[in-house]
Amino acid sequence: MDSDERYRRLFRTALTIRLVEERIIELYPSDRIQSPVHLSIGQEAVAVGVCDALNPDDLVFATYRSHGFYIAKGGSLDKMFAELYGRIGGVSKGKAGSMHLSAPEVVLMGSSAVVASSIPHAVGAALSFKRRGSSRVAVAVFGDGATEEGVYHESLNFAALMKVPVLFLCEDNGLAVHSFKNARQSYNLLEHAATFGIESRRVDEGWDMLAIRQATLDALSVVRAGRPFVLEIATGRYKEHVGVGDDFHFGYRSAAEIDTWKARDPLLLDGKLVAELKPEIDREIAAAADFAENSPFPGRDELLTDII
């Protein structure tokens, strides 16, 4: 494929994520979205680069911060907005909200809001793929903070032991809520993976969708050969941990740290391409918001359904 065309495709998806979240920011004061939101603005390139490298049937487990992965994996915008609005037309009929997005039709499996809790799910899915002789792989998406939880270590050990086709994908934004990585971790993620005999790589250029895509393809060639892989991608969270605001005024971090990311952010630099693609994406977003607006609220009959 023409590499320009590929860049445009990736760019368009990244821009969609950015514009969707900017729309969420605009909508938030109206209280149409009555649920906590963890924005991925600044981190779009990770979801976009990784998902573009996957086959459509490769499976992803993401986190409460997964608007980006939902869109990059190909989830429907209509169902996403309806879910955020708490409407019956949402992915999960309004029972999930922003923190538990999923899109089984594009094998984005349930997102969990308990940090690190879905990492072993990806290992389990990969184990099942291997047992059935399938060529599919599973991806566990998690933040840098999640690697501190015991279950991360248990999952790596088991995946290495069983030689399952799982990609451990760490979105390293350097923060867990307001806490910096160096205050929380005494290990280096790649060296740590190596102690399990797991191959790994870090991508520092977390704004570079094509580099992330290529790094993922390289990692997947190891994973498809039946060996787990840890891929760590440095990135920058522009907004507050949860909610739609900035958080530089609280003084725990400086805007300058994020400015270095912004200075390389293609969505901010390539104004020409943005101008070209934006009108159509805006129309899709407006249609999705309309769809949500017109979808009914789930009623009492939904309260006690789907439990078992």
Added chain:
Amino acid sequence: MNVSSKERPSTQTRVLSYAGALLETMDAALADHPNTFIMGQGVDDFKGIFGSTTGLAQKYGADRVFDVPLMEEGMTGVAIGAALVGDYPITTHIRADFSFLAMNQIVNLASKYSYMFGGIMSCPMLIRLVVGRSWGQGAQHSQSPQATFAHYPGLTVVMPSTSQAILDMYPQIIARHPGPVVSIEHRLLYNLDFSASAETPSKPIPLTSYVAREGRDVTVVATSVMVLEALRAAQYVAEKAGIEVEVIDLNSISHPDWELVIGSIRKTGRLVIADTSWLEYGVAGEVCRQVMLRDPSMLRQAPAMLGMAAAPCPTAKSLEDIYYPSQHETVEAILAQVRGSGHGIDLPVERSMTEGYKRFRGPF
């Protein structure tokens, strides 16, 4: 609202928020007990667990108040180890749901330490959990695990419903409670102002249950924020129908004052239980068990129960609003107990309790 207590004569009062009471007791614990330290995710940041630990790291230093990595089970085990050698650890979970990662340490270790070793060891410590509610907290940020923890002998479980309850209990727990305590705080209460005593009690107040409002017609046994709901309902039915509700704040969930509770039910013959969690295998069942063991005939009719619907918590507001008992349902349950279902009295119109709490400018 002033929790009436037989131990405490009426004193000077002041207005104090729930978060303010927490901050005050955390501060006092660090000042009074050099062996006390507070650890948890975010305890030293600018939000300070919703204002309950703000500024304490600066005041007492990073060896007394510190952030931890994401390590709920590890943190709890570390706390147990420190407690075993004489420190007093206070740990926090900004949502009670995250304490489930520490279940092994809390249930298999902390709760057993005294008994399993024949009383020669103990691990006194305070585990603070915050229950989330409203604004789409959803299934994993809204659970209220009092029944879960109170099930295990060896754990002491409390649920302060007011600033006064915090002022009464936390200093006692930290200064002299011999074992691990799980305190379940409620996020909706944090920003509410309460009327609280301006003086420190002259003698220790035991962990116990309280009569939050006296009445003769029906007993409401409630926990945490449902105590406030019961008091609001009690006021409503008093004004509308002259019904006198006795509200009991169970408060000390694992070790309630059953004589107080049973005495009240004997007096009124009518019972409503209002809990913040699911009814199945929970506080409601335990209150009924206590009645059955003594004399079921003390009840003139089947009791009523209010709790979360028997489902994980939905995110959509339209579902969340009916997931929790509304003021409408609380009043209806009380009226139906006293006057029967054909009571004919108007019910309050309140679509969402949490909106009411957001607007409310107190003090209770």
